[in-house]
Amino acid sequence: MNENLYINKSNQEYDAIVIGSGISGGWAAKEFCERGHKTLMIERGRVVEHRKDYIGENTPMWQQEHRGQVDNILVDQQYSIQKQCYAFGNTTKHFFGNDRDLPYQTKKGTDFTWIRANQLGGKSLLWHRQTYRLGEYDFNANKLDGYGTDWPIRTKDIEKWYSHVEIHAGISGSKENLPNLPDSEFLPPFEMTSPEKHIKAKFAELFPDRPLIMGRTAHLTKPTQLHISQGRVQCQARNECHAGCSYGAYFSTQSSTLPAAAKTGNLHIAPNSVVHSLIYDEKTNRVKGVRVIDNDDLSEREYFAKVVFVCASTIGSTQILMNSKSKKFPNGIANSSGVLGHYLMDHNYNSVSSGDIDGFEDEYYSGRRPTSLIIPNFYYKPDPKRGFLRGYALAGGAYRKGWQSQQHQDGLGVEYKNKLKQAGKWAFGLYAQGEMLPKFENQMRLHPSLKDKWGMPQIEFDVRFSDNEKAMMEDAAEQSIKMLKAAGLKNVTGHPNQGPPGLAIHEVGTARMGRDPKTSFLNAFNQSHDIPNLFVTDGASFCSSAVQNPSLTFMALTARAVDYAVKELAAKRI
Amino acid sequence: MNNTNKTNLADNSRRKFIRGFGLLVGCSTAATLLTGNAIAVAMSYAPNADSTLTNGKVFTxxxxxxxxxxxxxxxxxxxxxxxxxxxxxxxxxxxxxxxxxxxxxxxxxxxxxxxxxxxxxxxxxxxxxxxxxxxxxxxxxxxxxxxxxxxxxxxxxxxxxxxxxxxxxxxxVGATQELRYDPVPGGFKGSIPYKETDASWATSTLFS
Structure with missing residues (x-):
């Protein structure tokens, strides 16, 4: 990478400022740089260098501090929220935000888990890498039942951008021609185990509208020449992705978009720069740049550009927008519609089920597959008889029980030890991933008095799962149990849960797109209705959560918005 | 002996990992990764034959x-x-x-x-x-x-x-001799033969 990649102070007027370096920010920077635009990427946290800073990688358990668990006092004092994330552990904790420094509030009687990853690469280092396109039924959903506002785009508007990002990122999966889940540009899918193939066949026979397919995931199962030229190699199936992957086998900013952007020579990165607010010029009705507080010494500085892309994560982006107040926009910049902060959504993972599979005891697998299987949303067509709106996907997979689950049985001594040594029975589980309705009352706002150490007003969340989401999860548990039993599994159990929103880490909404400037923040190109050189391209722009994991859509919307912004810049409209 | 073979398997896999790196990114980066691990090793619990000679941190x-x-x-x-x-x-x-x-x-x-x-x-x-x-x-x-x-x-x-x-x-010992541990499997195979005397895998993810 070029020596001058990282900057601190600059008077230069950039062509573009990109706030954030996660999945969306990385894509925005890459696309601007490759089109010859001088780009400044602003990151609030420290620099994480590919490979060099993956300090937990390839460390066997016995060589990890506390065998991968985290010191109790450290967790209590600094990670009391972050510890709830499944990926939090001793080899990953340095990629999570510090709860002591990053306080937030929840309205009394509500709960919201906010997982943070404030460093170069953001959550692209920690994500679960599941990658699905949204389909026509998803884009139509709001319009059909009246919740939320209509997406101003359809698949024809975004499909070529999905292809564009997929070819670069590398997405593994199987072509399925499903009406509700468009195919991507695929690398080969991961293999299924024999019991999974067996259950897939059973479901195909008993529930033909509920196909079980391999999870689609941003892993290089078979890298192309393009990937190899980026220094990325084939996935080794370690399934230790969250510690960082020096093979570059999964998509992250570090493995994929950052090297491409840096290679152009057009990229600067300002790390340790906490964006406080956007600088607005009322005369020209343009954003001139951003005000930044230094992450370490709390000093202030400013950066300037012709166009600003806010890609700081759904909640992070909206926090910045809300904190950018002026005479014209006293309630947050470009918020003439008043919808900023509203319609916050997450996915709902509140149903689990599992059962045992007889047989297949002369078979095992090798490697640790970094993805599970999925039954895409089979409720994509509305039906009033269902008792709730929208739908859910079911994800899961088969595995042979190891010491981790067999240790709980009775027994002592040689017999117990030998039992735990052997691979146990096959088991199969399904958990639900449900859509959450967009609702005005589900919101984030700036706390009137509480601030964090950088002087940013703290966020107060006021978000609840509604009866619709609860009814959906009850149905998910019921359907899962029914399907597992029908497929011949034994000891089937399942139940809905009551987890709060946030922990799916699929937060979207709060600066939604739309056709009408009176009821939406952004237009169909993620451009502010009010201020032409202001764009928001991360999850904040979503009109509905759909059922699919959102990251692939962050990528596609971002690439599409840059393409549009570049044309608008050339035409001198912004 | 069988146990020794398993230890070698893990060692070989580790060597393969580092060697693969050297080819890919140059030896200095591969060495950097090892340095990172050395920090973790220094902080991990070292089995101690004398742990019952004095009071512990929790137990007498x-x-x-x-x-x-x-x-x-x-x-x-x-x-x-x-x-x-x-x-x-x-x-x-x-x-x-x-x-x-x-x-x-x-x-x-x-x-x-x-x-x-x-x-x-x-x-x-x-x-x-x-x-x-x-x-x-x-x-x-x-x-x-x-x-x-x-x-x-x-x-x-x-x-x-x-x-x-x-x-x-x-x-x-538990992960590499009693059970099977492969730090770098090289890919995922959905079906391999298994017989009752084979050991199960020690890990399925980063989190055991």
Whole structure:
């Protein structure tokens, strides 16, 4: 990478400022740089260098501090929220935000888990890498039942951008021609185990509208020449992705978009720069740049550009927008519609089920597959008889029980030890991933008095799962149990849960797109209705959560918005 | 011997990992990665043959000796070392101190006390002085919640067993000799042959 990649102070007027370096920010920077635009990427946290800073990688358990668990006092004092994330552990904790420094509030009687990853690469280092396109039924959903506002785009508007990002990122999966889940540009899918193939066949026979397919995931199962030229190699199936992957086998900013952007020579990165607010010029009705507080010494500085892309994560982006107040926009910049902060959504993972599979005891697998299987949303067509709106996907997979689950049985001594040594029975589980309705009352706002150490007003969340989401999860548990039993599994159990929103880490909404400037923040190109050189391209722009994991859509919307912004810049409209 | 082969397998895989890196990114980056790991190694718990010579961080010396005995009964030495030989008792003492609340630490101590009390009630001696058969009988009773033990005590013993299993199967011997560990599988195969005498995989993810 070029020596001058990282900057601190600059008077230069950039062509573009990109706030954030996660999945969306990385894509925005890459696309601007490759089109010859001088780009400044602003990151609030420290620099994480590919490979060099993956300090937990390839460390066997016995060589990890506390065998991968985290010191109790450290967790209590600094990670009391972050510890709830499944990926939090001793080899990953340095990629999570510090709860002591990053306080937030929840309205009394509500709960919201906010997982943070404030460093170069953001959550692209920690994500679960599941990658699905949204389909026509998803884009139509709001319009059909009246919740939320209509997406101003359809698949024809975004499909070529999905292809564009997929070819670069590398997405593994199987072509399925499903009406509700468009195919991507695929690398080969991961293999299924024999019991999974067996259950897939059973479901195909008993529930033909509920196909079980391999999870689609941003892993290089078979890298192309393009990937190899980026220094990325084939996935080794370690399934230790969250510690960082020096093979570059999964998509992250570090493995994929950052090297491409840096290679152009057009990229600067300002790390340790906490964006406080956007600088607005009322005369020209343009954003001139951003005000930044230094992450370490709390000093202030400013950066300037012709166009600003806010890609700081759904909640992070909206926090910045809300904190950018002026005479014209006293309630947050470009918020003439008043919808900023509203319609916050997450996915709902509140149903689990599992059962045992007889047989297949002369078979095992090798490697640790970094993805599970999925039954895409089979409720994509509305039906009033269902008792709730929208739908859910079911994800899961088969595995042979190891010491981790067999240790709980009775027994002592040689017999117990030998039992735990052997691979146990096959088991199969399904958990639900449900859509959450967009609702005005589900919101984030700036706390009137509480601030964090950088002087940013703290966020107060006021978000609840509604009866619709609860009814959906009850149905998910019921359907899962029914399907597992029908497929011949034994000891089937399942139940809905009551987890709060946030922990799916699929937060979207709060600066939604739309056709009408009176009821939406952004237009169909993620451009502010009010201020032409202001764009928001991360999850904040979503009109509905759909059922699919959102990251692939962050990528596609971002690439599409840059393409549009570049044309608008050339035409001198912004 | 079979065990040696398994250790070599893990070593070879590690070497393969580093060598693959050298080809890909140059040896200096590969070396940097090793340096990163060296920090982790320095902070990990090192099995210590002398851990029962003094008081621990949570347990007294007498309690450590008692726990060592329990480890050797739950997971004894077979053709591989058992839980006591790899200092699982010392590991548990350290792990409880760092990663568990005071409440959990006290529960673990209370379990050892309970076993001593019942040993005295039945055999008029502390646990450590019972014959091997008597010790086994007592642990078997509490493991199944029978004789003097109730359901609650049974589940608390299961928690102690969990600590022992975690300590043993995440140790180098437990993961690479008793079970199978492959740091760099090279890809995922959905079906390979398996027979009853084969060991299971030690890990499925980063989080054991």
């Amino acid at each position: 010396r007498a309690q450590l000796l008692q726990l060592e005995k329990i480890c050797s009964i739950v997971i004894p030495a077979t053709d591989t070392l058992g839980a006591a030989e790899v200092d699982t008792h010392g590991f548990i003492d350290n792990q409880l101190y760092h990663c568990h609340s005071k409440k959990v630490q006290h529960k673990a101590i209370a379990m050892l006390t309970l076993l001593n009390v019942e040993a005295s009630n039945h055999f008029s001696r502390p646990f450590i002085e019972l014959t091997s058969n008597q010790q086994y009988q007592l642990l078997n009773d509490i493991d199944q919640g029978k004789a003097a033990f109730n359901k609650q005590q049974r589940s608390e013993f299961k928690f102690l067993k969990q600590l022992i299993c975690f300590g043993y199967y995440t140790s180098e």
